[in-house]
Amino acid sequence: MARDTAPRLLRQFKPSPDIAASDGKVGNLILRSLPRKESSLLFPEMEFVRLMLHQVLHEPGEVIRSGYFLNSGLGSLLTTHPDGKTVEVGLTGNEGFIGLPVIFGFKTSALRVVTQGDGTAYRVEIGTLLRMLPRCPELERQLQRFSMLLGMQSTQLAACNRLHDVTERLARWLLMSHDRIGGTVLPLTQEFLAQMLGSRRASVTGAAGILQRAGAIEYSRGSVGIVNRAKLEESSCDCYVAIERQKKRWLVEAN
Amino acid sequence: MARDTAPRLLRQFKPSPDIAASDGKVGNLILRSLPRKESSLLFPEMEFVRLMLHQVLHEPGEVIRSGYFLNSGLGSLLTTHPDGKTVEVGLTGNEGFIGLPVIFGFKTSALRVVTQGDGTAYRVEIGTLLRMLPRCPELERQLQRFSMLLGMQSTQLAACNRLHDVTERLARWLLMSHDRIGGTVLPLTQEFLAQMLGSRRASVTGAAGILQRAGAIEYSRGSVGIVNRAKLEESSCDCYVAIERQKKRWLVEAN
DNA sequence: ATACATTTGTACGCCTGCGTACATTTATAT
DNA sequence: ATATAAATGTACGCAGGCGTACAAATGTAT
Numbered sequence: 001m002a003r004d005t006a007p008r009l010l011r012q013f014k015p016s017p018d019i020a021a022s023d024g025k026v027g028n029l030i031l032r033s034l035p036r037k038e039s040s041l042l043f044p045e046m047e048f049v050r051l052m053l054h055q056v057l058h059e060p061g062e063v064i065r066s067g068y069f070l071n072s073g074l075g076s077l078l079t080t081h082p083d084g085k086t087v088e089v090g091l092t093g094n095e096g097f098i099g100l101p102v103i104f105g106f107k108t109s110a111l112r113v114v115t116q117g118d119g120t121a122y123r124v125e126i127g128t129l130l131r132m133l134p135r136c137p138e139l140e141r142q143l144q145r146f147s148m149l150l151g152m153q154s155t156q157l158a159a160c161n162r163l164h165d166v167t168e169r170l171a172r173w174l175l176m177s178h179d180r181i182g183g184t185v186l187p188l189t190q191e192f193l194a195q196m197l198g199s200r201r202a203s204v205t206g207a208a209g210i211l212q213r214a215g216a217i218e219y220s221r222g223s224v225g226i227v228n229r230a231k232l233e234e235s236s237c238d239c240y241v242a243i244e245r246q247k248k249r250w251l252v253e254a255n
Numbered sequence: 256m257a258r259d260t261a262p263r264l265l266r267q268f269k270p271s272p273d274i275a276a277s278d279g280k281v282g283n284l285i286l287r288s289l290p291r292k293e294s295s296l297l298f299p300e301m302e303f304v305r306l307m308l309h310q311v312l313h314e315p316g317e318v319i320r321s322g323y324f325l326n327s328g329l330g331s332l333l334t335t336h337p338d339g340k341t342v343e344v345g346l347t348g349n350e351g352f353i354g355l356p357v358i359f360g361f362k363t364s365a366l367r368v369v370t371q372g373d374g375t376a377y378r379v380e381i382g383t384l385l386r387m388l389p390r391c392p393e394l395e396r397q398l399q400r401f402s403m404l405l406g407m408q409s410t411q412l413a414a415c416n417r418l419h420d421v422t423e424r425l426a427r428w429l430l431m432s433h434d435r436i437g438g439t440v441l442p443l444t445q446e447f448l449a450q451m452l453g454s455r456r457a458s459v460t461g462a463a464g465i466l467q468r469a470g471a472i473e474y475s476r477g478s479v480g481i482v483n484r485a486k487l488e489e490s491s492c493d494c495y496v497a498i499e500r501q502k503k504r505w506l507v508e509a510n
Numbered sequence: 511a512t513a514c515a516t517t518t519g520t521a522c523g524c525c526t527g528c529g530t531a532c533a534t535t536t537a538t539a540t
Numbered sequence: 541a542t543a544t545a546a547a548t549g550t551a552c553g554c555a556g557g558c559g560t561a562c563a564a565a566t567g568t569a570t
Binding site for chain 2 (some may be wrong): 077079081082085089090100101104105106107108111141144147148151152154156157158159198246249250253254
């Protein structure tokens with residue numbers, strides 16, 4: 001099976017605290033939106049951590065010990081299958097939180113969560129978070145709203161997986177990632193993309209070739225450069241804009 | 256396009272109240288689990304309604320005016336596309352609630368919600384529900400938990416749509432529906448199923464033929480009989496059990 | 511009873527993506 | 541510098557599903 005070599009990509013690391021790194025800049029949008037009352041309660045309890053490429057934050061079936069507010073980089077939510085196949089069913093960057101099930105009283109993760117691109121996050125132990133929540137109503141509301149947004153996203157991805165071909169989905173994926181990762185060069189192997197898209201690595205090669213010939217991206221061993229976002233949007237299915245549109249609409253409604 | 260005739264199936268009806276019908280039996284599991292305190296607040300504000308086949312409860316982009324606690328029958332959550340294609344991205348029966356976005360402060364639906372099979376529900380106006388929620392903490396918790404379960408379901412469907420063929424998905428769909436509809440005969444046309452599965456009607460014909468020859472179902476003009484559930488489970492992909500397993504696990508954890 | 515609409519069966523050519531395999535290129539370690 | 545590992549390009553046959561079309565069967569209305 002083509003996926004036999006794949007799992008090596010997804011190594012398990014322990015995020016390590018970085019004492020000197022918390023240089024005052026909070027990238028996470030949920031944290032930034034909190035009233036001073038709540039953030040002053042919260043921040044002393046959190047740990048600033050550096051996340052590396054392909055770190056596994058949560059594993060399906062395992063107890064969720066920490067939650068993560070991403071400042072930069074992104075996290076992919078994946079379903080896993082016995083034969084090693086994976087499919088990305090959700091994606092979040094600094095707009096969200098990783099560890100949602102605990103907010104609703106559940107203890108284990110249903111999905112694998114993998115980081116993509118180096119980044120930083122505020123990590124919080126679940127016990128601590130649950131103790132804080134009753135005193136942080138705005139945080140709770142934000143987390144709940146985000147869970148709905150993420151749910152909407154995955155319904156759109158469900159449809160996307162059904163209706164659109166590899167090239168369209170690859171373009172959509174690159175757009176979503178580009179939005180969440182600073183810079184125009186994304187560190188990506190085709191094997192990794194295949195795991196995100198739930199396709200063969202060889203199919204990704206083909207799709208990447210099409211996007212490259214269209215002048216949208218530039219591919220070279222382990223990194224993708226976005227050279228023309230407009231063309232990338234042309235090559236993508238509507239799912240990208242559908243998600244963005246709905247997100248905006250709801251965020252307006254909620255105020 | 257093959258779907259040109261399809262929308263006729265999804266007629267818009269207004270659910271009509273049925274005064275004499277509320278014969279004391281509450282089928283909805285969320286409502287049944289509520290403490291007397293909350294249900295006595297809630298029930299006077301709700302209306303018992305009869306739902307007919309293929310009623311459209313919510314339409315994407317439209318303001319959600321009423322929420323529904325299903326007692327029987329089921330509701331399908333569908334993404335819609337400009338060309339008329341639809342894909343089911345969620346499914347709920349008497350275990351859930353229809354109208355989740357409003358719980359989190361959003362006003363419009365992102366999805367089309369269609370009933371399948373005759374059934375009944377308790378309908379509540381959104382304004383009323385939102386006024387009740389602060390006084391019904393258990394209801395709020397239940398609704399939030401259900402939204403997470405539904406989210407998990409749609410992530411599984413996202414993967415399912417990517418990895419499994421029509422026959423497996425049809426079998427999965429029938430199992431999920433069978434769980435939620437009383438009786439072994441489901442009123443279904445192949446055209447309707449095609450809209451659920453996001454496939455051609457002709458593909459459904461083929462898949463239904465396979466399941467029929469396997470002795471799992473019996474198909475005849477507009478209705479499917481489940482004649483052998485075990486065989487149906489054999490023909491289905493793991494997604495059915497994956498969803499059920501995770502649901503059970505989480506429900507245990509949450510107590 | 512007859513006409514009409516709906517539902518189902520079936521067929522055709524086509525294209526995408528799968529599983530698999532192997533060669534080639536590029537980076538990394540010794 | 542050389543060996544090893546990782547990443548990419550490419551090829552092959554094959555299966556599933558698509559779009560489309562039309563005929564047959566089965567309800568429903570007049």
